[in-house]
Amino acid sequence: MELDELRNELNGIDRKLVELIARRQQIVGRIGKTKLTTGRATRDFEREKVVLGLAREQARALSVDPDLAESIMASLIRSSLASQERDRVAAEGRGDGQSVLLIGGAGKMGGWFAEFFASQGYAVTIADTTIEDGDRCYKDWHDAGVDFDVIVVAAPLAISGQILLELATLKPRGLVFDIGSLKSPLKAGLREMAAAGCKVTSLHPMFGPDTNLLSGRHLIFVDAGSADATRTAREMFSATMVTQLEMNLEDHDRLIAYVLGLSHALNIAFFTALAESGEAAPRLAKLSSTTFDSQLLISSAVARENPYLYFEIQHLNEFGIGPLDALCDSVNRIRKLVADGDQAGFVELMRHGKEYLATRSAPSDAV
Structure with missing residues (x-):
């Protein structure tokens, strides 16, 4: 087959995929109405687990990446839930x-x-x-x-x-x-x-x-x-x-000082260090790693936010300086451990952090 013929065949498959998605969404709408009339919850975690499991199982049988199949199905589930949630909110009026x-x-x-x-x-x-x-x-x-x-x-x-x-x-x-x-x-x-x-x-x-x-x-x-x-x-x-x-x-602002204030400051410090490093962003991108890419993605999102609002979150919180001091102390501590060649201290720092983070259960979706 010529390249154009293959692309045309692929276009046909893509059209069928979209048609199947549309058909799936119609059925989802009917399911949502049934849940509403019977008083059932919009989200059924057990059903989601079954759907994702079946997708992975079928993908393996067809020599398709199971992660790809799960990712596609998870996106469809999120879209379905959003639609059902909107319908429920409107219906309850x-x-x-x-x-x-x-x-x-x-x-x-x-x-x-x-x-x-x-x-x-x-x-x-x-x-x-x-x-x-x-x-x-x-x-x-x-x-x-x-x-x-x-x-x-x-x-x-x-x-x-x-x-x-x-x-x-x-x-x-x-x-x-x-x-x-x-x-x-x-x-x-x-x-x-x-x-x-x-x-x-x-x-x-x-x-x-x-x-x-x-x-x-x-x-x-x-x-x-x-x-x-x-x-x-x-x-x-x-x-x-x-x-x-x-x-x-x-309690609110004391906790938010860490949840928002500290996380915002960390990302602002990250992109400020990069911006003032003298290294061009495209050049750094070519040398990216998994950790760098993940941090860059979050920091880029923070950089696009309203700077006036972010300043208010830092400046107007009566508990805001404490987490910033803790961040500065932590960075200085890491710097000293590295400068002194203190491997044991560095390892202990990471071990302690690993233990702390292990106590936090992962959320079902990012906040």
């Missing part, structure tokens, strides 16, 4: 025409929440300094008023703190929550609202605005003095597969 105001709703995470609420049947109003006044759109949130069933504060951290303080004086009737990555700048506003008798709580989505499937993702609920508000907020996400975690105001 908890909004039922209720109104929600998203302050900062034109931002990335604000946009995610706007879509989430709209899919549940809420009447969504957006207030954001980057937009012009229009139908259910306001440049200044004050112009929208506070007569809403739900108010979400999705502005930058420092601004969110001021908004919460203002809302405490306005005493809105509905549920109010922020989605800040830190709570230190928001504590005063949250406490003022609680003291004023407002139905207020605080959320921290541990996922980004590009997230379509909430399975394996975490959403932190921080009680701000109104257990009823926290309970109501949690119910809004009951149709999703997100893992709900509860935390108090005192």
Whole structure:
């Protein structure tokens, strides 16, 4: 066969693959509706295990890489779950025409929440300094008023703190929550609202605005003095597969200083060292290793994020300096061990780290 003939044959196979995927998705939709009407959970881990096992078994029988087959099936499963999750959220329609105001709703995470609420049947109003006044759109949130069933504060951290303080004086009737990555700048506003008798709580989505499937993702609920508000907020996400975690105001920022602050700083230090090394990025890429490539992938993602938000996460956390000091101490310790030729100390450092990391169970999906 000529090359063109082989490529045409391959094109035909690819078309059939896409047709089979479409057929599979149709069946998945019917399965999702059946789960919804019978009250069964969206995700069935036992079934996923069977599907992936069968894919690997069939791949071996056909002399195909089992890892490739599993990877393809895992992608199809994620797509199916995302579709079923969206259908369930829409079907349960908890909004039922209720109104929600998203302050900062034109931002990335604000946009995610706007879509989430709209899919549940809420009447969504957006207030954001980057937009012009229009139908259910306001440049200044004050112009929208506070007569809403739900108010979400999705502005930058420092601004969110001021908004919460203002809302405490306005005493809105509905549920109010922020989605800040830190709570230190928001504590005063949250406490003022609680003291004023407002139905207020605080959320921290541990996922980004590009997230379509909430399975394996975490959403932190921080009680701000109104257990009823926290309970109501949690119910809004009951149709999703997100893992709900509860935390108090005192613990949140101390733990986030390591989960976000330390991990961000480590990656910023990594790409800063590379950028200032004098070595061209393409040249380093040619000498890549598995570890380097993995670290570069994460650091590249961090470098593309909002630098102003990342500075706020570092600067506005009252517990933020401790993890940075620990990072500096650790790097200096490694440097000293290497400079002194202390092999035993270096090995012990890695052994200790291995033991610590072994105590952490791997999550089902990255956070």
